[in-house]
Amino acid sequence: MxxxxxxxxxxxxxxxxxxxxxxxxxxxxxxxxxxxxxxxxxxxxxxxxxxxxxxxxxxxxxxxxxxxxxxxxxxxxxxxxxxxxxxxxxxxxxxLPRTSCLSRGSAGESGEEQLIAANIDTIFIVTAVGHDLNVRRLERYLTIVYSSGARPVIVINKIDLAGSLPDDVSETIQEIRDIADDVPVITLSALTNANLEELDSFMNPGETIALIGSSGVGKSTLINALLGHDIQKTLSVREDDDKGRHTTTVRQLFTLPNGTIFIDNPGIREIQLGDSSDGIDRTFSDIAELAQNCRFKDCTHRNEPHCAVRKAVDDGIISQERFDSYHKLSDELAFQADKAEIGLKGVEKKKWKGVAIARKYVKSKE
Ligand SMILES: Nc1nc2c(ncn2[C@@H]2O[C@H](COP(=O)(O)OP(=O)(O)OP(=O)(O)O)[C@@H](O)[C@H]2O)c(=O)[nH]1
Ligand SMILES: [Zn+2]
The missing domain is CATH 2.40.50.140 (Nucleic acid-binding proteins)
Structure with a gap:
């Protein structure tokens, strides 16, 4: 302290x-x-x-x-x-005047942008070794953070897993350091607390920090590790909602014992990037893997000859339901992307959980 x-x-x-x-x-x-x-x-x-x-x-x-x-x-x-x-x-x-604003903008004609949070000094862009570690994804997150006016710090979590993964993590991390330029890149483990202290110099009393990154990279775990408690328990507030019902909400802005302020809210968590195929591939990794054996590189697995995915469905390796749902989601994502809509407006969140919606454009702040 x-x-x-x-x-x-x-x-x-x-x-x-x-x-x-x-x-x-x-x-x-x-x-x-x-x-x-x-x-x-x-x-x-x-x-x-x-x-x-x-x-x-x-x-x-x-x-x-x-x-x-x-x-x-x-x-x-x-x-x-x-x-x-x-x-x-x-x-x-x-x-009062803002020093930074984090927003996701729609590229639609109205050019309206949706503000998510304000006055964030530093944003930890959290990724994790394994599937999420991707230079292009980080480039897009960096774009968001730069346009918000906050200072970016790249946090590569789950470094404890690095040794047990098939791919060479260190090579990707070097690539990330190369594109990061002068943005700090910190590798740590929120689970074992390894290297956690390397974040100290970015957490100054009175300054506000937010975390962005894909679902599952360990944002909550990291905040808990920094807080030293279980945040859900510590920060949940019982109150009446708009309809007068009792609800338990988690405070979205809170101060750590060292005086650093954190903002963690659903809007920030929903900033997920990647083109639609990225999200689909993550959700349907089995199909993505099989698709590598389709004759055509851009096979849509509908009518093309020599489609390895349709063959797998015929062979009962992939269920018809899963295959249908894959197509349904692909269509919806393509539709969303066409509209260049950013956000989850009008879409049932549950259905989309784990699917990275195309967030094609990040408008710079006014
Ligand atoms: N091995 C390992 N696992 C971790 C580490 N940090 C988090 N995890 C695990 O990763 C999973 C996801 O962690 P969360 O903290 O819920 O991820 P999140 O980014 O908050 O996810 P959302 O709430 O969906 O945005 C959990 O099972 C964690 O225990 C780490 O450093 N090492
Ligand atoms: Zn195919």
């Missing part, structure tokens, strides 16, 4: 309750006179936000004026709240 930070925390004003609050925010906020307090969005619900303030964690919605102009805060935003705590109410009336 950083002593300097501990001292700062124990004897500063109430605003130190707002993780990441600093002097430039202070001066931006000083324009507000009256019953206003600052806060930071910690969790985003449909219309309500959880906000960390000097009065503790509160819930508020945005003002009508903000709604009218389409101003939407996201996790990590520093906001201005109209404090009507005497009547038990707070309203978000403004968003």
């Amino acid at each position: 950083n002593d300097e930070y501990r001292n700062k925390k124990s004897n500063t004003s109430d605003e130190s309750m707002i993780p990441g609050w600093n002097t430039s925010l202070e001066s931006a906020f000083s324009a507000y006179k009256g019953p206003y307090i600052p806060g930071r969005i910690s969790t985003q619900h449909k219309t309500v936000f959880n906000i960390l303030t000097e009065n503790g964690e509160i819930q508020a919605a945005i003002s009508g004026a903000m709604r009218k102009v389409g101003k939407q805060p996201v996790v990590g935003d520093f906001v201005v709240l109209l404090d009507q705590s005497d009547i038990g109410s707070y309203t978000i009336v403004d968003i």
Whole structure:
């Protein structure tokens, strides 16, 4: 634990309750006179936000004026709240200037981009030795991070498995170091904690970090290792949802004992890259493997002669259901890609779990 930070925390004003609050925010906020307090969005619900303030964690919605102009805060935003705590109410009336914004953009005609999180200083791009380790994928993640304005750090997790894999991991890691240029590349194991301390120099008190990377690379495990607890247990908050039902949510913004702030939310987790064939190949690796024996390199396994995949279905090696589902998903992904839609809008998430949707374009931030 950083002593300097501990001292700062124990004897500063109430605003130190707002993780990441600093002097430039202070001066931006000083324009507000009256019953206003600052806060930071910690969790985003449909219309309500959880906000960390000097009065503790509160819930508020945005003002009508903000709604009218389409101003939407996201996790990590520093906001201005109209404090009507005497009547038990707070309203978000403004968003303080952002230092970075992580978004996924649609390349559609509207050019609309979907903001996911704001004011992230550093993004750990997490990958893992094994299937996920891929130079091209990392290049795309780097594009996202660069356009967000945050500083990228490449984290190669599961290094404990390196020795037991058939392929030469060290060669790929060297390739990654080559394309990474001056971006730090850290190899570690979130499971055994090997090399975990190499992340220390990127985790400064008061700075905000987010993790992006494919599902299963170990983002949760890494956060747990850094936190030293089981995060689900530590950070779950029981509260009422928009319909008044009790729910358990995991706080999306939290502070580590050393004062580093982490943002981990579904929107960030859903940033998955890769062209559609990538995702399909991962989900249907058996079919992808067989497809190497099809006569045509671009065989769609429908009508082409000498299709090894259809033969495997005929031979009962691959079930008809699996084959059908493969085609169904390929079609849907192709459709999605054509629309160049980024996001999971209108798609049942469950169905898509584990499938990397084509996220063809990453719009740079405004
Ligand atoms: N061998 C090994 N396994 C690991 C390591 N880190 C995580 N795992 C395992 O990898 C699996 C996935 O880890 P998670 O932390 O759930 O991955 P995630 O990136 O959070 O996945 P999503 O929640 O889907 O985004 C789990 O079974 C972990 O135990 C590691 O360093 N070494
Ligand atoms: Zn084929």
